[in-house]
Amino acid sequence: MFTKEYWRSSFAKLKDIRYLEIIGLMIALKFxxxxxxxxxxxxxxxxxxxxxxxxxxMIVGPGAAMxxxxxxxxxxxxxxxxxxxxxxxxxxxxLGSLIFGLFLYRTRFTLWKTALAKALINYGVNVAxxxxxxxxxxxxAFLYYAGTSxxxxxILLPFEVLILYALxxxxxxPMRKRGLISDTTI
Numbered sequence: 569m570f571t572k573e574y575w576r577s578s579f580a581k582l583k584d585i586r587y588l589e590i591i592g593l594m595i596a597l598k599f600x601x602x603x604x605x606x607x608x609x610x611x612x613x614x615x616x617x618x619x620x621x622x623x624x625x626m627i628v629g630p631g632a633a634m635x636x637x638x639x640x641x642x643x644x645x646x647x648x649x650x651x652x653x654x655x656x657x658x659x660x661x662x663l664g665s666l667i668f669g670l671f672l673y674r675t676r677f678t679l680w681k682t683a684l685a686k687a688l689i690n691y692g693v694n695v696a697x698x699x700x701x702x703x704x705x706x707x708x709a710f711l712y713y714a715g716t717s718x719x720x721x722x723i724l725l726p727f728e729v730l731i732l733y734a735l736x737x738x739x740x741x742p743m744r745k746r747g748l749i750s751d752t753t754i
Contacts (some may be wrong), residue, residue: 569630569670578629578673587628590748591636594624598640603648609716614724618689622668622732623739626677627748630669637665656701663697664689674750677740683729690721690728 581587597620605613625633641661645653671685699713743749 574674575631578631578669581628581632582635587632590627591624591632594620595636595640595643599643602644608720612716612720618664618728619732619735621665622672622736625665625668626672626736627743629673630666633665633669634662637661652705654701654705656697656704660693660697660701663693677736679733682733682736686729686732687725690725694721
């Protein structure tokens, strides 16, 4: 992941029509799943849009996935009424794609990598950054948002990891067969 070739291969997916089709499909799935929310509390929802984010990052890598995340955030903000545009949320979406890409692209797929990636996203992006953005936008104290977000993300983490691991494990053979992921992903 620390080579030019690694990043070049990911960004090259943005020029390949086959991968652009996949990215377009994943943007649509992320948009649809972003609209399905289970409210927990003030500005706190359970969502499943992390699934296509991880699948996309596994296929196209962190570079292309980050571009897709920026497009997704812009479309979600423009076409839905869930709140104001805020660059912090764009950054959070991009960081989530980066983390999934670093842990899932061109690397051996394991439960522990899946769990670590999801934990970094849940605690680093969702709890820390998400609470900061909510505090800046809605005026309540950071600790108010961090406390509720920490509880939600801690409870959901094992379920999200298991869902993600089972789904990706099932998708790896057909993705390998179609040449969408490398042979090292097993």
